[in-house]
Amino acid sequence: MTTATVSSKNQITLPAAACRQVGIKPHDRVLVEVRDGAIVIVSAPDLMAFKGVLGKALPPGIEAGRKAGFLARRHKKSR
Numbered sequence: 152m153t154t155a156t157v158s159s160k161n162q163i164t165l166p167a168a169a170c171r172q173v174g175i176k177p178h179d180r181v182l183v184e185v186r187d188g189a190i191v192i193v194s195a196p197d198l199m200a201f202k203g204v205l206g207k208a209l210p211p212g213i214e215a216g217r218k219a220g221f222l223a224r225r226h227k228k229s230r
Contacts, residue, residue, distance in 0.1 A: 165192070 155163040165175065173194060175181060180195040209217070 153166040182193050182195045
């Protein structure tokens with residue numbers, strides 16, 4: 152176990168050996184949470200890994216047309 156000092160801005164430097172062990176590299180994002188009175192730091196998921204999961208975006212003109220149609224149908228039902 153390694154100790155780290157908390158700065159006046161509540162910042163710490165993560166020990167390089169600990170980062171290597173868990174695969175945290177420079178510029179990676181991490182999640183920080185409190186569990187049972189301890190601060191836990193874990194690698195954040197790479198959001199780019201989810202690229203394409205929801206499909207491709209529609210061109211703006213088609214998206215606007217579909218939205219307008221949806222709103223018109225919803226307005227018609229509420230009458």
